Every structure is written in C-alpha cells, then in structure tokens.
Amino acid sequence: xxxxxxxxxxxxxxxxxxxxxxxxxxxxxxxxxxxxxxxxxxxxxxxxxxxxxxxxxxxxxxxxxxxxxxxxxxxxxxxxxxxxxxxxxxxxxxxxxxxxxxxxxxxxxxxxxxxxxxxxxxxxxxxxxxxxxxxxxxxxxxxxxxxxxxxxxxxxxxxxxxxxxxxxxxxxxxxxxxxxxxxxxxxxxxxxxxxxxxxxxxxxxxxxxxxxxxxxxxxxxxxxxxxxxxxxxxxxxxxxxxxxxxxxxxxxxxxxxxxxxxxxxxxxxxxxxxxxxxxxxxxxxxxxxxxxxxxxxxxxxxxxxxxxxxxxxxxxxxxxxxxxxxxxxxxxxxxxxxxxxxxxxxx
Ligand SMILES: Cc1cc2nc3c(=O)[nH]c(=O)nc-3n(C[C@H](O)[C@H](O)[C@H](O)COP(=O)(O)OP(=O)(O)OC[C@H]3O[C@@H](n4cnc5c(N)ncnc54)[C@H](O)[C@@H]3O)c2cc1C
Numbered sequence: 001x002x003x004x005x006x007x008x009x010x011x012x013x014x015x016x017x018x019x020x021x022x023x024x025x026x027x028x029x030x031x032x033x034x035x036x037x038x039x040x041x042x043x044x045x046x047x048x049x050x051x052x053x054x055x056x057x058x059x060x061x062x063x064x065x066x067x068x069x070x071x072x073x074x075x076x077x078x079x080x081x082x083x084x085x086x087x088x089x090x091x092x093x094x095x096x097x098x099x100x101x102x103x104x105x106x107x108x109x110x111x112x113x114x115x116x117x118x119x120x121x122x123x124x125x126x127x128x129x130x131x132x133x134x135x136x137x138x139x140x141x142x143x144x145x146x147x148x149x150x151x152x153x154x155x156x157x158x159x160x161x162x163x164x165x166x167x168x169x170x171x172x173x174x175x176x177x178x179x180x181x182x183x184x185x186x187x188x189x190x191x192x193x194x195x196x197x198x199x200x201x202x203x204x205x206x207x208x209x210x211x212x213x214x215x216x217x218x219x220x221x222x223x224x225x226x227x228x229x230x231x232x233x234x235x236x237x238x239x240x241x242x243x244x245x246x247x248x249x250x251x252x253x254x255x256x257x258x259x260x261x262x263x264x265x266x267x268x269x270x271x272x273x274x275x276x277x278x279x280x281x282x283x284x285x286x287x288x289x290x291x292x293x294x295x296x297x298x299x300x301x302x303x304x305x306x307x308x309x310x311x312x313x314x315x316x317x318x319x320x321x322x323x324x325x326x327x328x329x330x331x332x333x334x335x336x337x338x339x340x341x342x343x344x345x346x347x
Pocket of ligand 1: 229270272284306308311323324325
C-alpha cells in the first residue's frame with residue numbers, strides 16, 4: 001500500500017456513534033505496537049503499526065486521526081465513501097485489498113459489532129484463519145508467531161491458537177481486554193488516503209438504524225444496567241431502561257433473555273455476547289454463571305440485585321442487594337432522582 005510499509009501489524013479501526021475515533025482503536029494500536037516491538041526483537045528490525053479507518057464524509061477529523069499515533073500507530077490509512085462504514089461487505093472487500101497490498105504479518109480488530117462482521121468476511125477473502133474474541137495476544141519467542149488466547153469450551157479452558165501457514169494472522173480482541181495506556185504526547189501518526197480500485201458494491205445495505213446500534217454500543221459506556229431471566233417478562237426491560245436512563249447507562253442483558261427475544265443480541269453480555277468493562281455494572285435478576293461473568297467481571301464496580309442470597313453473582317459484587325428487583329429498582333430510581341433534584345436545588 002502506497003506510503004504504508006509492509007510486514008508489520010495492521011489494525012482495523014472504527015469510530016464511535018458520535019463520529020470520533022473509538023477508544024478501542026487506541027487500545028488496539030498500543031497492543032499492536034507492543035506486538036510489533038516483539039516481532040522486531042525476534043527479527044532484528046522495526047515493524048510498523050498501521051491503522052485502517054473506513055469513514056463516511058463526516059467522521060473523524062485529521063487531527064483526531066493523527067492522535068492515534070500517541071498510542072503507537074505509525075500511519076493511518078483513511079478510506080472515505082458513501083455507505084462506509086455501515087456496508088460491511090464493502091468494508092471487508094476494502095480491508096482485504098489493502099491487506100493484500102500491505103502484506104502485514106498480523107491483522108487485528110476489536111470484537112465489536114463492526115469488527116465481528118467485517119473480519120470473518122475479510123479472512124475468507126484473504127484465504128486465512130481468524131481467531132475471534134481473543135483475551136490475550138503475545139508473540140511466540142522462537143518462531144515469532146502470534147499466540148492468540150481465547151476462552152473455549154464454555155469458558156472452562158483457555159485455548160492458545162496459532163496460524164503457522166497463512167498470512168495475515170487475524171484476530172479480534174474483546175474491547176477493554178488490554179486497557180488504554182497513557183498517550184505519548186507530541187507523537188502523531190501520518191494520515192493518508194490510499195488510492196482505491198473500483199469495488200463491486202452491488203449488494204448494499206438498504207437501511208441503517210443508528211439509534212439502536214448506538215444504544216447497544218456497550219463498550220462505549222461508563223455504566224451498564226443489565227437484566228436477566230429474573231425479570232420474568234419482556235416488559236421488565238422498561239424498568240431496566242428507566243434505571244439506565246436515570247444513571248446515564250447502556251442496557252445489557254443475559255443470554256436467555258436475548259434468546260427469548262426480550263431484547264436484541266447486540267445487548268448480550270458474556271462469553272457469546274459482548275465483553276465489557278464499564279466503571280459501573282448493575283446486574284438485575286442475573287444469577288452470575290461463568291459465561292455471564294466472562295463478559296463483565298473486569299468492570300470497575302459491580303452492583304447486583306437478586307432475591308436469592310446464595311446467587312453466585314454476589315460473590316463478585318462490590319454492592320449486593322438481596323431483594324425483589326421490582327421493589328428495589330423503583331426505590332433506587334426514586335433515590336437517585338431525589339439526590340439529583342437536591343443537587344440542582346443546592347447548585
Ligand atoms: C457456550 C455458552 C455460552 C454462553 N454465553 C452466554 C453469554 O454470553 N451471556 C450469558 O448471560 N449467558 C451465556 N450462557 C448461558 C449461561 O450459562 C446462563 O444460562 C445464563 O447466563 C443465565 O442467565 P440469567 O442469569 O439471566 O438466568 P438464571 O440463571 O435463570 O438467573 C436468574 C436469576 O434471577 C433471580 N431472580 C428471579 N426473580 C427475581 C426477582 N424478582 N428479583 C431479583 N432476582 C430475581 C434468580 O434468583 C436467579 O439468580 C452461555 C452458555 C453456554 C453453554
């Protein structure tokens with residue numbers, strides 16, 4: 001790819017619903033930098049970290065994109081176009097084309113809705129493998145292969161996967177896995193717009209509903225309120241949403257309630273859903289199985305509401321409220337609103 005050196009680590013970036021660069025890009029760029037440095041020590045030379053961003057005309061300013069350099073990226077290749085980034089098939093074709101030119105050893109994306117839909121398609125186009133939902137990435141000392149760690153068999157074992165025969169070695173990473181390091185002030189990434197050949201986009205998304213997607217973009221939220229089977233009926237999510245609105249949180253869910261179609265899959269937290277690590281995670285009517293914990297146990301503070309004093313979720317909770325959620329949540333909402341009113345009156 002013109003201006004982007006080959007043989008290093010490529011990161012597929014994305015923006016938040018607001019159009020700003022997503023925190024996951026900073027997180028992955030920093031990890032990519034560490035991996036590239038390990039590749040360097042095994043091969044004796046420096047490898048670049050490049051980020052690809054697919055944007056519509058409004059998203060992310062050049063200064064915003066250049067700032068990715070503070071987290072370790074050398075260059076950011078920007079592809080702007082109608083339908084991007086929502087036309088995932090087109091994004092995958094563009095990614096595969098750019099990866100064929102840049103020939104990276106490693107290609108990473110976050111395990112967000114975007115990364116999860118674009119990366120498998122791109123892997124098929126590139127004729128390589130993909131390890132989804134990794135929770136650890138390292139470089140193997142002797143052969144310089146990417147060691148891709150992810151939970152397997154219902155979260156009971158951690159599998160370490162290698163891609164010895166195909167390139168690039170592709171992986172998606174759960175958001176929040178590595179955290180975002182302090183930026184290196186003064187560093188900036190070179191921002192460029194690579195020339196793109198014609199992309200056949202005869203199959204196109206006919207509509208997109210950004211509101212719902214943003215509501216479910218849980219990895220962007222500082223607080224999440226999740227509901228489980230203890231809600232007993234789909235309407236229970238109205239109460240969960242009221243509490244979420246009161247505290248400015250996103251809405252999450254356990255898998256059974258998603259399977260019962262009480263709420264959409266993008267809200268599912270856990271092993272087969274999203275992995276999140278907000279500052280505050282409130283679990284209501286969720287028992288706390290290992291599969292649910294796999295997606296939220298790294299949250300800053302965990303508050304749980306359950307009527308069973310023996311519920312496993314209490315073992316990982318900072319605040320455990322034993323009671324009926326239909327009594328506890330309205331009380332919580334009332335107290336929080338009262339406190340907000342008090343603060344407004346004082347201020
Ligand atoms: C391969 C695999 C992947 C999976 N992936 C996921 C995943 O990504 N996410 C996920 O969540 N699960 C996942 N599961 C399912 C998981 O094993 C559990 O079935 C699920 O987490 C249980 O959901 P729950 O806590 O809502 O329901 P339950 O385990 O039935 O718990 C309901 C809880 O609500 C409490 N309760 C009932 N009524 C009230 C009330 N009125 N007030 C307060 N509390 C009340 C009960 O005491 C109970 O603790 C997966 C399973 C497998 C095998």
